Amino acid sequence: MLLGLTPSRRLLSHRHCLLQCRSIKSENTARSTTLDSVLSAFRSICGEDGVSLGEAVRQQHGKDESVHRCCPPDVVVFPRCVEEVSALAKVCNNHRLPIIPFGTGTGLEGGVSAVTGGVCFSLRNMDQVLDVHQEDFDVTVEPGVTRKALNAYLRDTGLWFPVDPGADASLCGMAATSASGTNAVRYGTMRENVLNLEVVLADGNIIHTAGKGRLHRKWSYLSFLSVSIFRKTSAGYNLTNLFVGSEGTLGIITKTTLRLYGIPEAVVSAVCSFPSVQAAVDSTVQILQAGVPIARIEFLDDVMIDACNRFSSLSYPVTPTLFLEFHGSERSLEEQVQTAEDITQSNGGSDFQWARDAETRNRLWKARHDAWYAALALRPGCKAYSTDVCVPLSRLPQIIVETKEDLIKNRLTGPIAGHVGDGNFHCLMVVDPNDPEEQRGVHLFTERLARRALAMDGTCTGEHGVGLGKRALLCEEMGPMAVGVMQRLKDTLDPKNLMNPGKVLQPREL
Amino acid sequence: MSGRVLVGVKRVIDYAVKIRVKPDKSSVVTDGVKHSMNPFCEIAVEEAVKMKEKKLIKEVVAVSCGPQQAQETIRTALAMGADRGIHVEVTGKDYETLGPLQISKIMAALAKKEEAQLIILGKQAIDDDCNQTGQMTAALLDWPQGTFASEVSLEGDKIKVVREVDGGLETIKINIPAVITADLRLNTPRYATLPNIMKAKKKKIANMKPADLGVDITSRLEVLRVDEPPQRQAGVKVETVEDLVSKLKEAGLV
Numbered sequence: 001m002l003l004g005l006t007p008s009r010r011l012l013s014h015r016h017c018l019l020q021c022r023s024i025k026s027e028n029t030a031r032s033t034t035l036d037s038v039l040s041a042f043r044s045i046c047g048e049d050g051v052s053l054g055e056a057v058r059q060q061h062g063k064d065e066s067v068h069r070c071c072p073p074d075v076v077v078f079p080r081c082v083e084e085v086s087a088l089a090k091v092c093n094n095h096r097l098p099i100i101p102f103g104t105g106t107g108l109e110g111g112v113s114a115v116t117g118g119v120c121f122s123l124r125n126m127d128q129v130l131d132v133h134q135e136d137f138d139v140t141v142e143p144g145v146t147r148k149a150l151n152a153y154l155r156d157t158g159l160w161f162p163v164d165p166g167a168d169a170s171l172c173g174m175a176a177t178s179a180s181g182t183n184a185v186r187y188g189t190m191r192e193n194v195l196n197l198e199v200v201l202a203d204g205n206i207i208h209t210a211g212k213g214r215l216h217r218k219w220s221y222l223s224f225l226s227v228s229i230f231r232k233t234s235a236g237y238n239l240t241n242l243f244v245g246s247e248g249t250l251g252i253i254t255k256t257t258l259r260l261y262g263i264p265e266a267v268v269s270a271v272c273s274f275p276s277v278q279a280a281v282d283s284t285v286q287i288l289q290a291g292v293p294i295a296r297i298e299f300l301d302d303v304m305i306d307a308c309n310r311f312s313s314l315s316y317p318v319t320p321t322l323f324l325e326f327h328g329s330e331r332s333l334e335e336q337v338q339t340a341e342d343i344t345q346s347n348g349g350s351d352f353q354w355a356r357d358a359e360t361r362n363r364l365w366k367a368r369h370d371a372w373y374a375a376l377a378l379r380p381g382c383k384a385y386s387t388d389v390c391v392p393l394s395r396l397p398q399i400i401v402e403t404k405e406d407l408i409k410n411r412l413t414g415p416i417a418g419h420v421g422d423g424n425f426h427c428l429m430v431v432d433p434n435d436p437e438e439q440r441g442v443h444l445f446t447e448r449l450a451r452r453a454l455a456m457d458g459t460c461t462g463e464h465g466v467g468l469g470k471r472a473l474l475c476e477e478m479g480p481m482a483v484g485v486m487q488r489l490k491d492t493l494d495p496k497n498l499m500n501p502g503k504v505l506q507p508r509e510l
Numbered sequence: 511m512s513g514r515v516l517v518g519v520k521r522v523i524d525y526a527v528k529i530r531v532k533p534d535k536s537s538v539v540t541d542g543v544k545h546s547m548n549p550f551c552e553i554a555v556e557e558a559v560k561m562k563e564k565k566l567i568k569e570v571v572a573v574s575c576g577p578q579q580a581q582e583t584i585r586t587a588l589a590m591g592a593d594r595g596i597h598v599e600v601t602g603k604d605y606e607t608l609g610p611l612q613i614s615k616i617m618a619a620l621a622k623k624e625e626a627q628l629i630i631l632g633k634q635a636i637d638d639d640c641n642q643t644g645q646m647t648a649a650l651l652d653w654p655q656g657t658f659a660s661e662v663s664l665e666g667d668k669i670k671v672v673r674e675v676d677g678g679l680e681t682i683k684i685n686i687p688a689v690i691t692a693d694l695r696l697n698t699p700r701y702a703t704l705p706n707i708m709k710a711k712k713k714k715i716a717n718m719k720p721a722d723l724g725v726d727i728t729s730r731l732e733v734l735r736v737d738e739p740p741q742r743q744a745g746v747k748v749e750t751v752e753d754l755v756s757k758l759k760e761a762g763l764v
Contacts, residue, residue, distance in 0.1 A: 152526055156546055156586050158704035262704040329705075358698060 034095050035074055042077050042119075045087045050078040050125075061102050061112065061120040065167070067385050068110030068468050073100055073120035080125050082198060082206060082254040089252065090204035092119050098501050099202070101248045103143050103170030107177060108386065109467025111247050115502040121252060123172070129153050130255070138195055140257045143172035150258075159260040162187040165463065172253040178245030180463040185288075185421030186295045186327070187261060189463070194244050198255035202494040206254075209239035242489070247465050248500035250493050264295070264327030268337055269361040270354035272324070272344045273317045277301070278397040280320045283347045284420045285393055287324075290343065292336050296325035297421040298368050301400065304375065304415035304428075308367035311374035316367060317351060322420070323368045368417070375415050375428040382430045387414075387446050389453035390424040390462030399456055400425065403449055410441055424462035451476070471506045513568030515558045516626040517592065518617060519551040521576055521583040522637045531738050537606070538637075538736060547583045550632025552590075552699035553692040557662060558630050559591035560697065566664045569593050571624060575608060575616055577601045581715060588710035589702035595715035596620065600727065607729035609638070612720070614646035619723035621651060626687065628669075633658055633691040644691035654684035657691040 042051045052058070053075055062072030074097075079085045092099050098118025105112060114120060127144030134157050141150060148168045151160050164181035165174065173179075175197065180189035187193070196210040210233065243250055274280040277299075284297055299322055300308070306318045322344070326336045333356075341352050355361045362369070376384050391399050400416060407414045407427070418425025427449070429442045450460040450473045460466075460473035475483050487505055490497075501507075523529065524544040531538055547555075558570040572587035574580040575598040584595035598616055600608055621629055634641035648655035656662070656671030660679070663670045664686075673680045674693050702710075720727045748754045758764045 149526060153524075153544070155701050156582075158589070158702050158707045160701075263701045265703045265705060 034097070038091055038095050038097065039075065041091045042075070042088060045084050045091070046077050046079055050080070050084075052076045052078070058120070061100075061105070061122055062114050064105045064107040064110065064112050066108045066110045066467065066469075067383075068113055071113035071115050071117075073098075073114035074117045076102075076120045076122050078122050078125050082126075082200065085121065085123075085126075085200045085252055085254055086204045086206055088119070088121065089200050089202065092498060093203050093496065096496055096498065098498050099252065100500050101143075101176070101252045103173030103176070104146060104168070106167035106169045107173070107467065108388070108464040109177075109461070109469055111177065111465060111467040111500070111503055113468060113502075115468070118498075118501075123170070123252075123254070126254065131257075132157065134159065137260045137262075138257055139260055140196075140255055141171050142255055143170050143253065145172075146170055147174065154260070158263055160263045161193075161258055162261055163190055163193060171258065172256050175244050175256045176246065176248055176253055177465040178463075180419075180422070180424070182296045182298060182419055184419060184424075185297055186293055191241060191244050193259040194240055194256055195259055196255075196257035197240055197243050197253050199243055199251035199253055201251045202496065202499050207239070207251075209243060210257075211235070245465070247467065247504050249490060249504050250499060252499075265329045266327075266333055266356070267295075267361065268326045268333045268354055268356050269364050270324040270326070270337060270340065270352065271316070271364050271367075272322050272341075272349040272352045274320045274322065274344075274350075275348045276397075277320050277400050279347045279349065280322050281393065281397045281420060283322065283344045283349060286343045286347070287340050288421065290339050292326075292339050293328065294324060294336070294340070294421065295327040296323070297419070298323040299416070299418040299420035299425065300367060300371065301404070301416040303404075304371055304417055305367065307374040307378050307415050308370060311377045312366055312370050314367055321367075322349075323365055325365075371415070371417050372428065375413075375430055378413055378415070379430050379432070381432070382413075383433050385429045385431065385442065386464075387427045387429065387449055388424070388462050388464040389450055389458055389460060390422060391453050391456045391458030393420075393423045395456040395458065396420065396423050396425070399452055399458070402452060403427065406445060406448060410445060412438075412441060412445055414445075419462075422462065423458070447473075466504045468503060471504065474504065475506065514624055514626045515561065515567050515570050515628045515630060516617065516621055516624060517551070517554050517558045517570060517572050517587065518613070518629070518631045518643065519555060519572050519574050519583050519587050520548040520632070520635050521545050521574060521580050522548045522635055525549060525636055531736050535735050535737060537733070545579065545582075547586050548632050548635045548637075549699075550634060550636075550692055550694075551583075551587075552632075553694070553696050554630040554632050554690075555587045555590050555592060556697045556699040557690075557692055558628075559700075561664065562591065562593075567628065571596060571626070573598065573617065573620060575600050575613055575720075576605055584715055585707075585710050586702055588713045588715075589707045590700055591706070592713075594713055597715050597717050598723070599717060599719050604727055607731065608727065609729060609731060610640045610642035610646055612725070612727040612729065613643050614650055615725045615727070616720060616723060617643070617647045618650040619725050621647075621687070623723065628687060629653075629689045631689070631691050633693050641691075644689050648689040651687075651689070653687050653689055655689045655691070656682060656684055658693040659690050660693050660695040662690055662696065 057076050058072035059070055061076045063070035077088055079088055098116050100112055100114050100120045102112050102120050102122045123143035126142040128142045129145055131140040146168045162183045164183050165179045175190050175194050178190050198208050200206050301320055302318050305316050305321050309316055326333050337354055344352055355364050413430040414427035416425055416427050431442050432438050454477050460470050460477050466474050524546045527544055529538050561567045562570055570592040572584050572592040572595045574584050581597050631644045644657055658674045659671050660674045661672035667686055668683050669688055670683050
């Protein structure tokens with residue numbers, strides 16, 4: 001979930017990151033001689049305009065929308081096609097230069113920080129939408145195509161790509177971080193919706209994780225057999241899902257084939273207030289159990305509602321609130337809304353309002369849309385950072401209650417918004433960037449929160465990825481054996497550790 | 511009162527495409543480039559369909575002039591809720607020189623033939639930016655016009671139109687029949703959903719040629735040359751205010 005995040009300057013003191021950034025200077029002198037010799041190779045591949053050493057360009061490509069400080073690469077290259085990416089990768093491989101793929105820079109975990117310098121592959125010039133297959137419900141896109149651009153392109157076809165992380169992110173980037181969004185409860189995350197990837201490996205070889213062009217025409221006859229179109233194959237290891245979520249550490253994604261869905265015929269949005277977190281979550285569970293194909297079900301806690309009331313001059317009751325959205329045909333919507341309303345009422349829900357037309361729907365959901373800004377407005381001059389944990393639905397009330405106690409005890413500002421249908425929630429930590437004590441407090445809180453989630457069989461990152469900041473937590477979550485397998489896979493695909501070093505897996509030496 | 515509305519829809523290069531000029535500078539590259547309905551035409555169709563849903567009018571007819579591919583644009587209008595389509599076939603050289611004057615003659619002829627009580631068009635097309643077709647059509651028919659409409663309401667046998675003008679908003683009341691041209695804020699066009707696209711395949715599109723309507727489409731305009739905007743030049747950094755002033759003087763800007 002990303003609600004117009006504004007970057008924060010060095011919010012959390014990540015000692016690893018700081019140390020590594022500082023060590024670039026000493027590494028750089030040794031590397032600068034290497035760099036000069038490769039620059040001419042880069043230029044002959046990408047053209048003169050395709051290579052940049054400009055400080056502003058490097059700074060821009062060394063940070064994303066997280067709180068991690070900017071670690072600029074030594075050079076930024078702009079390949080125009082997969083053959084150029086492959087050639088550049090080979091050069092980097094021969095000279096042992098780190099490779100950092102860059103999409104839109106809208107990540108939230110420092111995934112593009114060049115912690116050991118190197119070459120940033122900015123893929124924005126590869127911006128074609130290829131192969132729209134309307135009857136097969138799939139499309140292939142290059143890394144420069146963003147989520148909104150794709151949906152605008154597809155608008156005449158009656159199809160859309162529903163995974164919506166908030167930001168207008170690169171779709172290949174979303175595949176790399178296994179992004180999710182508010183629609184996941186009905187449409188799934190990237191993991192379920194990426195059908196095939198074209199990946200350039202660290203040695204420059206190009207692979208298609210599900211075979212070249214495979215998942216397109218061959219299976220079209222299946223669309224007559226089932227209403228929900230899905231691609232089937234039993235062929236070999238599931239390479240596609242190995243690369244989804246690999247955050248640029250196993251290869252550079254240069255094409256992704258995505259599953260599309262029909263644009264909903266009609267949309268209804270609703271809001272309902274509850275006397276407690278438990279009541280709100282119970283309603284969510286029961287709505288899902290009743291088989292209502294709810295599209296979005298978002299939770300805002302009382303602190304967040306209060307902030308939204310103040311920010312947008314609204315008058316929601318200041319208690320835990322659910323925001324719901326239903327997609328379907330006119331008739332099925334009536335049934336869905338009725339079922340949902342009955343369930344919420346039986347759980348003590350009140351003030352159930354719903355709307356069909358776009359203007360009223362936007363007004364009903366205004367609180368949810370403005371949540372980020374409302375949180376920021378609680379303390380003007382401060383920056384905000386979003387935590388991201390996910391637990392089984394049954395544990396959600398407990399973790400939210402404990403987290404709120406933690407916030408109050410430590411005097412931290414952290415209104416909560418969550419994709420309650422997935423057990424995923426975010427605390428929007430509003431912090432003074434000039435107060436190191438407070439920043440430390442937030443950092444410790446985040447670690448406690450992640451560990452609390454792990455203790456409840458949850459995950460330390462629901463949607464944002466591991467990136468720089470959650471590597472230790474990944475080890476705790478997965479256990480040494482699983483992380484060991486991950487490390488061996490990494491060593492096999494990238495023996496020189498050139499692909500986005502320092503992310504996901506901890507460096508060996510430590 | 512026929513309760514019939516004609517909506518003109520134009521097939522143009524999609525707004526998101528990077529336009530390139532042909533090397534011979536005769537026109538822009540259109541081969542293999544994504545085309546879609548002109549965004550202002552989408553707004554026009556949406557307005558007509560909304561009126562039908564409110565039962566203020568009875569039938570929405572989508573009209574497009576051009577080669578075979580214009581039918582795709584008409585199908586999109588049908589998927590948004592238009593009832594039937596009219597494809598006026600114009601191809602080759604004639605299509606290249608097709609402009610507002612020719613279209614407005616065709617629209618006027620169709621309006622008489624179909625006994626339309628309202629014509630809704632987009633205010634302009636994003637490829638030529640002419641902003642002339644609506645006005646010319648009204649003149650040829652001697653009908654009133656409500657252009658740059660950001661709000662339209664039918665009131666009996668008159669229409670109230672709120673127009674977006676440079677100084678703000680102007681509200682006028684005009685008689686029906688009339689020509690309206692849609693501006694950006696008139697509405698938000700709906701997406702075509704799959705079931706509606708399916709239904710649209712069964713709706714009728716009538717074919718005809720300009721000659722069938724007694725319209726002469728010869729153009730009196732000739733495009734001499736098409737150029738790209740000049741490339742942006744790198745800037746120059748100056749160290750002092752004196753430097754800045756002297757550079758501005760050199761460039762003849764002060």
